[in-house]
Amino acid sequence: MAKPDFNVPRLAEYLEPPQLAPDAMAGSKPFKASRQHQAALGFPGELVENWEEVAIAKLGELLGKYRSLRVYLDGCVKCGACTDKCHYFLGTGDPKNMPVARQDLLRSVYRRYFTPAGKLFPKLVGARDLDNSVLDEWYSYFHQCSQCRRCSLFCPFGIDTAEISAAAREILDAIGVGQKYCNEILGKVHAIGNNLGLPGAALQDTLAGLEEDVKADTGVDVRFPLNVEGAEVLLIPPSADFFAEPHVDGLIGYAKVLHQAGITWTLSSYASEAANFAMFIGNYEQMRKVALRIRKAALDLKVKRIVIGECGHAWRVAYSFLNTLAGPFDFLDRNYPVPQHIVEITHDLITRGAIRLDREANDHIKVTFHDSCNVARASRMGDRPGGQFVLPREVINASCNHFHDMDPDTIGERTFCCGGGGGLLTDDLLELRVKGALPRMQALRQVQQEHGVTHIAAICAICKSQFTKVLPFYGFPMDAVVSVHQLVSNAIQLGAKA
Amino acid sequence: MQTVPLLTVICALMLYAGAAVFLLGLGHKIVWYARTPAPLKIPTMPAPTNGIGVALRMAREAALFESLFKSNKWAWLFSALFHLGLLLEVLRHLRYFVQPLWGWVVLIQPAGLYGGFAMVVGLLGLLARRLLVARVYYVTQPSDYLMILLLLGIAASGLSVTYLDHADIVSFKEFILGVLYFDWQPLPANPLLVIHLVLASVLMAVFPFSKLLHAPAVFFSPTRNQVDNARERRHLAPWAARLEAGLNK
Ligand code: SF4
Ligand code: SF4
Numbered sequence: 001m002a003k004p005d006f007n008v009p010r011l012a013e014y015l016e017p018p019q020l021a022p023d024a025m026a027g028s029k030p031f032k033a034s035r036q037h038q039a040a041l042g043f044p045g046e047l048v049e050n051w052e053e054v055a056i057a058k059l060g061e062l063l064g065k066y067r068s069l070r071v072y073l074d075g076c077v078k079c080g081a082c083t084d085k086c087h088y089f090l091g092t093g094d095p096k097n098m099p100v101a102r103q104d105l106l107r108s109v110y111r112r113y114f115t116p117a118g119k120l121f122p123k124l125v126g127a128r129d130l131d132n133s134v135l136d137e138w139y140s141y142f143h144q145c146s147q148c149r150r151c152s153l154f155c156p157f158g159i160d161t162a163e164i165s166a167a168a169r170e171i172l173d174a175i176g177v178g179q180k181y182c183n184e185i186l187g188k189v190h191a192i193g194n195n196l197g198l199p200g201a202a203l204q205d206t207l208a209g210l211e212e213d214v215k216a217d218t219g220v221d222v223r224f225p226l227n228v229e230g231a232e233v234l235l236i237p238p239s240a241d242f243f244a245e246p247h248v249d250g251l252i253g254y255a256k257v258l259h260q261a262g263i264t265w266t267l268s269s270y271a272s273e274a275a276n277f278a279m280f281i282g283n284y285e286q287m288r289k290v291a292l293r294i295r296k297a298a299l300d301l302k303v304k305r306i307v308i309g310e311c312g313h314a315w316r317v318a319y320s321f322l323n324t325l326a327g328p329f330d331f332l333d334r335n336y337p338v339p340q341h342i343v344e345i346t347h348d349l350i351t352r353g354a355i356r357l358d359r360e361a362n363d364h365i366k367v368t369f370h371d372s373c374n375v376a377r378a379s380r381m382g383d384r385p386g387g388q389f390v391l392p393r394e395v396i397n398a399s400c401n402h403f404h405d406m407d408p409d410t411i412g413e414r415t416f417c418c419g420g421g422g423g424l425l426t427d428d429l430l431e432l433r434v435k436g437a438l439p440r441m442q443a444l445r446q447v448q449q450e451h452g453v454t455h456i457a458a459i460c461a462i463c464k465s466q467f468t469k470v471l472p473f474y475g476f477p478m479d480a481v482v483s484v485h486q487l488v489s490n491a492i493q494l495g496a497k498a
Numbered sequence: 499m500q501t502v503p504l505l506t507v508i509c510a511l512m513l514y515a516g517a518a519v520f521l522l523g524l525g526h527k528i529v530w531y532a533r534t535p536a537p538l539k540i541p542t543m544p545a546p547t548n549g550i551g552v553a554l555r556m557a558r559e560a561a562l563f564e565s566l567f568k569s570n571k572w573a574w575l576f577s578a579l580f581h582l583g584l585l586l587e588v589l590r591h592l593r594y595f596v597q598p599l600w601g602w603v604v605l606i607q608p609a610g611l612y613g614g615f616a617m618v619v620g621l622l623g624l625l626a627r628r629l630l631v632a633r634v635y636y637v638t639q640p641s642d643y644l645m646i647l648l649l650l651g652i653a654a655s656g657l658s659v660t661y662l663d664h665a666d667i668v669s670f671k672e673f674i675l676g677v678l679y680f681d682w683q684p685l686p687a688n689p690l691l692v693i694h695l696v697l698a699s700v701l702m703a704v705f706p707f708s709k710l711l712h713a714p715a716v717f718f719s720p721t722r723n724q725v726d727n728a729r730e731r732r733h734l735a736p737w738a739a740r741l742e743a744g745l746n747k
Contacts, residue, residue: 020632065737067534068720074527075715078642079577080627080634081569095636104637117641117707125708126639149721152542154569156559156577157712158721160540284537284738320539320728327732337729377543380726385544413544 006431008473009091009438011445015410017084021093030143031428033178040187041286044176051175052130056113058174059106059167063114065284068163073110075157076100082151082159087416088144091435096141099151099161105137106168135177142168143179144432146422147280147313148373153413162422166282169423173281181426182277189290194239194273200226203269206242214252220494222252222259227301228266233258234298235265235342236274236318237309238461246483247464250310253485256492257346260355265307271297274314275461279321280423291317291325294339304333307340310483312372312460313421315341319379341381343459346488347391350398357491362400365455367487368447369396369405370440370467371415372460389413392459392484399487404451406443416440418458420466433466434473441474448476455482506685509695510677516699523706528714536720537735545726552725560716572627580620580649586613587656594674611660617653621646645708648701655694665691 035045048054063070082099084090089097096102104126111118111127118127128134147162172178188197198206207224214222225231235258241251258265271293278286298306306329308318318339323329329338337344349355369392381387389412397403410416419436447453458464458481467481546552558564563581567574590610592603625646628638659665666686676683685691704710717723734742 017633020636064534065537065735067531067536067718068540070534071531071715071718071720074711075709075719077709077712078634078637078639079566079570079573080631080637081566081573083633083637085569095633098633098637100637115707121641123640124644125641149542152721154565156563156566156569157716158542158559158565158719160542160721163540285741288741323728323732324538324734324738339729378540380543383547385547385726388543413542 004431004434004473006434008434011438011442011474015090015439015442018090018093020095022095025088025092025094025097025144025432026137026140028144028429028432029140030424030426031180033180033183037180037183037187038173038176038178040190041173041178041183041283043173043178043183047176051135054175055130055171056109058171059110060114062167062170063110066163066167068160069167072103072157072159072163073107076103076107076159077156079156082155082161085151085154086145086161087148087150087419087439088146088432088436091419091438092144092432094144096137097144099155099159102141102145102161103159103164105134105141106164109134138168138172139177142172143424143429146373146417146420146424146436148417148421149377150373150414150416153377165422166280168282169280170282173283179281179423181428182280182423185275185277186281186286186290189273189275189277189293193270193293195275195277196239196242196273198239198242198272200269200272203242203267203272207267210248210252210255214255218494220259222255222494224251224255225264225266227269228264229300230302231264231266232303233263233265233305233307234271234294234301234303235267235307235309236271236294236297236314236339237267238275238311238314239273240461240465241309242272244461244465245468246479246481246486247310247461249486249489250483251485253483253487253489253492254309254342256489256494257342257349257355257485260492260494261345261349263345266301266303268297268301270300274308274311274318276314276317277423279313279317287317287321288325291322294318294322295326295329298329299331305336305340306332306338307342307345309342310459310461310485312374312462314461315372316374316378341391342485343391343395344381346485347382347395350395356493357398357488358493359399359401359491361491362487363402365400365482366402366404366451366453367396367400367455367457367482368403368444368453369393369411369484370418370456370458370463371411372458372463373415373417373421375459376413376415386412392457396457396484396487399491404447404453406447410439410443416443418460418463418466419470421460421462425462425466430469434470437466437470437474441470441476444476445474455480457482457484457487459484502682503684503687505687505692506673506682509673509685509692510682512696512699513677516702520702520705524714527706527711528718531714531718535735535737536724537738539724539726539728539733540720541724541726542721543726545724547726549725552723556717556723559722572623576620576623576627578620579616580624583613583616583618583620583653586610587617587653594671595678597671597675614653614657614660618650618657621650621653625650641708645710648697648704652694652697652701655690655697658690659688659694663688663690
């Protein structure tokens with residue numbers, strides 16, 4: 001790990017709101033999308049000439065399309081309840097990272113152009129003209145929101161800053177100022193089928209390699225099928241699962257579970273990616289286009305069920321939006337929800353005794369669990385509210401003997417984002433990512449000291465990559481993060497039918 | 499017919515204007531909120547899986563400020579004091595508007611008297627929080643202070659006519675009923691009462707243009723009023739359906 005050119009926050013015993021450090025993160029800006037990245041998504045290649053007009057027109061359009069935006073821009077009373085809830089504020093102290101202040105960056109412009117009070121008395125209500133400095137702030141601070149919705153949980157009106165920052169990013173794209181990381185990735189999904197730009201042949205090789213590895217490891221022929229027509233299940237993992245550590249151990253876990261349960265399954269090279277980065281840029285049409293790949297793959301491969309791998313925002317898009325974007329799914333087996341999460345499958349198999357796990361296989365580690373923001377506050381698992389907290393923990397507890405939860409204020413619905421979500425998992429935002437991880441690192445340190453926890457299990461590709469990157473900054477080993485299905489993979493008894 | 503004093507005319511017209519702006523402005527906003535679709539399912543989870551659950555969630559949010567309680571106990575306390583006080587006062591003020599009086603309005607009169615004090619304490623607490631907590635101070639705009647001052651003015655003038663400079667309640671009620679039924683009766687010439695009426699009219703008039711819109715907003719917030727049933731029921735906004743039809747061609 002190279003020495004960072006910023007100060008890594010110290011982990012205190014308790015998480016206290018920091019002193020305000022105005023403009024501390026004003027310089028944090030992700031790389032801009034190139035002309036090509038923009039063009040691939042149908043966005044202007046550079047700042048359009050009459051950008052102020054275009055931006056206001058876009059805002060007007062969005063106000064007509066999204067009730068959330070309209071209600072949230074009007075409804076805030078500046079009560080301040082959300083001000084100490086954002087991990088980016090807690091980690092940076094920059095007041096513009098307080099959720100309400102972040103919203104105000106857009107609200108001030110909304111008021112100026114769309115409300116009588118802002119038109120007549122701008123100073124009084126904090127309304128301001130859209131100019132270059134505002135644009136600069138938008139680009140900076142709307143790329144310091146991981147759209148984790150922690151603020152929305154605590155707001156008396158449920159005001160969701162994620163909705164605001166997604167709208168702001170959509171405006172930015174419309175005037176030609178896109179973010180490289182998200183837009184480049186979306187281009188790859190359209191062109192190749194996954195975020196990593198991994199073509200079908202390479203995927204085939206990778207999967208063959210995994211089959212060999214598992215065989216060498218266990219002596220069992222666990223298959224990793226690709227494009228198999230007529231399989232029962234179409235499995236759609238985040239593409240990081242194909243090679244990144246510890247993601248790939250999770251993929252091996254899914255394969256072992258499905259193998260052992262005797263469920264036929266397949267991956268699709270056409271839809272080899274569960275992630276849908278269009279959500280991060282707030283663009284409904286892009287999001288729909290990406291989601292329709294899944295529908296087409298399911299139709300082409302004539303599967304009966306769609307199952308999503310471990311990925312937080314992908315699960316949000318799948319659980320909450322897929323039916324809207326790409327439904328109805330009446331061609332699938334209606335005995336199962338569409339889609340299902342791999343944890344739902346594994347949990348059900350464990351409950352029914354259809355797979356057996358040997359907890360002692362994980363006795364060398366002590367585990368805690370990081371609830372991903374998108375799974376926790378934007379989706380569900382199982383048939384009861386809150387199942388997204390219960391099911392993964394039950395799967396983990398069935399796979400290992402030593403599990404300890406972190407501080408209740410930092411898990412479940414109150415969980416903190418890993419610091420890398422929402423399209424910010426890019427090295428040009430490293431300082432933000434490291435600082436934004438502070439609340440999670442603090443809670444991890446606490447269970448490390450109190451319970452000797454050695455590993456943090458995650459259920460999201462972004463969380464896993466982010467932790468791998470930032471753990472060392474706080475003195476943890478980078479491999480202290482594990483996939484939930486990695487624990488399952490270690491513990492599952494292959495061959496021994498229940 | 500006796501001539502109506504000028505002050506009465508002015509106050510009556512002001513009340514009509516305030517009420518008209520309030521009703522039309524708020525109605526306009528509500529229609530706008532209701533007409534704007536929420537194209538995606540975005541309830542803050544865990545969320546109820548049926549309509550009854552959502553109704554209960556909204557009731558807890560509107561009546562108990564559930565999320566604020568989760569969030570910040572001081573803000574909750576002051577906010578709850580203020581809103582409870584306001585509610586009591588509004589109910590208590592019904593006695594000026596209905597004739598013959600409803601029994602329960604008579605019953606709550608004593609409790610209602612505490613409402614004004616609860617409002618003042620709550621507002622002062624909220625003001626102190628705004629000034630003393632650096633984070634809240636940072637996000638406060640002049641209009642936020644003005645709103646607190648306006649509400650404090652209403653509460654203080656109201657308490658004053660009740661406790662310091664007793665207004666003639668009977669003729670005040672005649673005035674209010676006169677305004678309601680367009681049969682104007684003289685307003686008791688009490689300066690504090692006039693101030694109270696002026697400020698109340700201002701409050702009504704600014705309501706639809708200010709953050710007081712949080713009152714309807716809480717009911718229209720998709721993160722709070724949506725049912726968690728995305729997998730079971732397809733949710734499609736009209737504009738999204740049109741988009742779909744166009745794209746599928
Ligand atoms: S909690 Fe909600 S109403 Fe309060 S300041 Fe934050 S966004 Fe505004
Ligand atoms: S959504 Fe998350 S990252 Fe964005 S402002 Fe709210 S708490 Fe912060």
